[in-house]
Amino acid sequence: MTKNIKIYSTPTCVYCKMAKEFFKKNNVEYTEFNVAEDEKAREEMVQKSQQLGVPVIDIDGKITVGFNESELKKALNL
Amino acid sequence: MEARPASAGRGSPAYNMMYDLVIVGGGPGGAAAGVYAARKKMKVALITESFGGQSVVSAGIENWIGTKSVSGLDFAKMLEEHLRAQEDIDLLQPDLVEKVEKAKNGFTISTKEGKKLETKTILVTTGSSRKKLGVPGEKELDAKGVSYCSTCDAPIFKNKVVAVIGGGNAGLEAVVDLLAYATKVYLLEYGDKLKGDPITQEKIEKDKKVEIILNAQTTKILGDKFVAGFKYKDLKSGQEKELKLDGIFVEIGAVPNISFVKDLVKLSAYGEIAVDHKTQQTSQPGIWAAGDSSDVLYKQNNISAGDAVKAVLNIYETLNKEGGTRGGYTK
Numbered sequence: 001m002t003k004n005i006k007i008y009s010t011p012t013c014v015y016c017k018m019a020k021e022f023f024k025k026n027n028v029e030y031t032e033f034n035v036a037e038d039e040k041a042r043e044e045m046v047q048k049s050q051q052l053g054v055p056v057i058d059i060d061g062k063i064t065v066g067f068n069e070s071e072l073k074k075a076l077n078l
Numbered sequence: 079m080e081a082r083p084a085s086a087g088r089g090s091p092a093y094n095m096m097y098d099l100v101i102v103g104g105g106p107g108g109a110a111a112g113v114y115a116a117r118k119k120m121k122v123a124l125i126t127e128s129f130g131g132q133s134v135v136s137a138g139i140e141n142w143i144g145t146k147s148v149s150g151l152d153f154a155k156m157l158e159e160h161l162r163a164q165e166d167i168d169l170l171q172p173d174l175v176e177k178v179e180k181a182k183n184g185f186t187i188s189t190k191e192g193k194k195l196e197t198k199t200i201l202v203t204t205g206s207s208r209k210k211l212g213v214p215g216e217k218e219l220d221a222k223g224v225s226y227c228s229t230c231d232a233p234i235f236k237n238k239v240v241a242v243i244g245g246g247n248a249g250l251e252a253v254v255d256l257l258a259y260a261t262k263v264y265l266l267e268y269g270d271k272l273k274g275d276p277i278t279q280e281k282i283e284k285d286k287k288v289e290i291i292l293n294a295q296t297t298k299i300l301g302d303k304f305v306a307g308f309k310y311k312d313l314k315s316g317q318e319k320e321l322k323l324d325g326i327f328v329e330i331g332a333v334p335n336i337s338f339v340k341d342l343v344k345l346s347a348y349g350e351i352a353v354d355h356k357t358q359q360t361s362q363p364g365i366w367a368a369g370d371s372s373d374v375l376y377k378q379n380n381i382s383a384g385d386a387v388k389a390v391l392n393i394y395e396t397l398n399k400e401g402g403t404r405g406g407y408t409k
Contacts, residue, residue: 012255013230014135014151018128036233036259052234052304052325053221065221069128069172070191 003076005030006058008045012036015067016055022069026078097121097168097197099393100187102175102338105131106142106379107203107369107386109157114390116164120397123168123195124161125175125187130154131205132332132370133379135229143380153379175338184364199393202339202351202360202367203386206332206377211243215299215308216328223305223325228252235260235325241308242266243296244329250274252327253282262287264321266294266310268330299326334371346373358389366393 005023007030009016023030033041035054049056049063057064059075072078101111104126115122133139136150148156161169174190184198208226210216216224225231228242232255240260242252245267251274256263265272265282270292272279282288293313300307300320307322334350336343344352344361351360351367355374358366366389368374369382 010230010233012137012232013227015227015230017151036236042234050303051221052223052231053225053227054230054234 002029003060004058005060006033007031008033008035008041008054008056008058010034010036010054013054019055019057019067019072022067022072026076028076095121095196096183097123097195098397099123099199099201099390100125100185100195100197101201101203102126102187103131103203103205103335103369103371104129104157104161104171105133105203105205105369105382106157107131107205107382108201109161110383111201111203111368111386111390112161112167112169113164114387115394116167118390118394119166120390120394122166123170123197125170125173125189125195127172127174128154129158129161129171131379131382135227137229139379141378141380178339178342180342198364198397200339200365201358201386201389201393202336202365202371203369203382204335205370205382206334208328209331209333211296211299211328211330213296213298215301219299219301219305222303223301224299225325225327226329228255228327228329231325231327232256232259237261238324239322240264240325240327241321241323242327242329244331245269245272245274245290245292246329246331247274247278248331249327249329250278250282252329253288254278256327257282257285257287260287260325262289262323264288264323265290266296267292268295268313269293332370332377336371339365343367348373350374357392358385359392 035042035045045056049065098120099115099122101108101124112124130153134150134154138147139153140147175187176190177188179186187195236259238260239262240256241264242249243266253263253265295311295313297311298309309320311318336351342362346352350373351371353360353367353372358368360367368385368389370377
C-alpha cells in the first residue's frame with residue numbers, strides 16, 4: 001500500500017538529504033517542501049511537529065523529527 | 079538477487095561466534111579500522127548508527143588527504159562504500175552499542191537492536207557529540223528554538239532574532255549561516271575574547287546585525303512552547319541580564335561518546351578514553367580506542383583514521399602473540 005509521505009526540509013540540511021536518499025534507495029515516493037522558501041509549509045511544519053527543527057517527516061499523519069533510519073524502516077515496514 | 083537487509087549488515091552475526099574484534103563507530107576511525115581488519119582476515123564486526131562521523135554535516139571537507147574537496151555526505155558514502163567492499167566484515171548498521179561486559183575470554187556486547195556479540199577485543203571509535211549548555215530550559219525547548227545545527231535550521235529563523243552561544247570557529251560559522259536569514263544575531267562568548275579564526279571574526283564584526291557579548295555565562299533559557307528569550311550572567315559585573323529572542327544556537331564544543339565503556343576504562347580529565355599513544359591501548363586489556371573518543375591531542379579525520387589503523391595493527395599483533403595476554407597499558 002502506498003503511503004502518503006511528506007518531508008519538510010531546507011536545502012542545506014544534511015539530514016534532510018540523507019532522508020531523501022534513503023527514500024530513493026528504497027523506492028519510496030515522497031513530496032518535498034522547502035521551508036526555507038515556502039512560508040506556508042514552514043507554518044504547517046511547526047504546527048504539525050510543535051518544534052522548529054528539520055527534517056520533519058510526515059508518514060500518513062505520523063510525524064517524526066530528524067532522520068532516524070531505524071525508525072523510518074519500522075514506519076515503512078522495510 | 080534479493081537485497082540484504084541493511085540492518086543485518088553483511089551477514090548477521092552467527093550464534094556462538096567469537097569475534098576477534100568488534101569496532102564501535104562508523105566515522106573515519108571506524109571505517110579505516112574495518113578495512114584494515116578485514117584485509118588482515120580477522121573475524122570482525124562493526125557497529126554504528128551511521129557512517130561518516132561528525133563531518134557529515136560539513137558543506138565541504140577540504141583536508142581529507144587525496145581528495146581536494148568533498149561534502150560531508152559524500153565523505154560518509156565513501157567510507158561506507160569502502161567498508162562494504164570488504165569481503166568479510168559484519169556491518170551492524172543502524173545499531174548502537176548499549177552495554178559492554180567482561181566475559182571469560184573477552185567481552186559481551188549488547189546492542190539497541192537486541193543483538194549480543196562475543197568478542198576477544200574491542201576498538202572504540204565512537205567520536206564525540208555536541209556539548210549541551212546544561213541550563214534550565216535547554217532540554218525542554220530542544221528543537222523548539224534551541225538548535226545544535228545552524229546549517230540545518232538557520233532558514234527557519236528568517237526575520238527572527240537569534241543568539242549563538244560560543245565564540246569558537248563553530249560559533250562564528252553559525253553566525254555566518256544565520257546572517258543570511260535572521261534580523262539580529264547575538265554572539266555570546268564565555269571568555270573575554272572570541273576564539274575562532276580572525277578572518278571570520280572580521281567578517282562578522284563588520285555586520286551591523288551582529289552584537290557580540292563577551293564574558294557571558296548562559297544561565298537559563300526562557301519560553302513556554304517555544305524559545306522566547308534567555309538569561310545570562312555578565313561575568314565582569316556579576317549582573318544577570320535578559321535578552322528577548324526566538325532562537326538559540328549552541329556551539330560550545332564536544333563531549334566524547336564513551337558512556338558504554340566508562341566503567342571499564344580509565345578516562346582523561348575531559349572524559350576522553352585515556353590511551354597509550356604508541357599502541358592506542360586503553361587501561362583495560364582487550365579494549366583499544368582511537369579518534370575523538372580518545373585523549374588524542376588533535377581531533378581530526380585524518381588522525382582518527384591513522385590512529386585507528388595503528389590500533390588494528392596492534393590488536394592483530396597482540397592476538398597473534400597470545401594466547402592470553404590481550405594488551406592493556408599501565409601508567
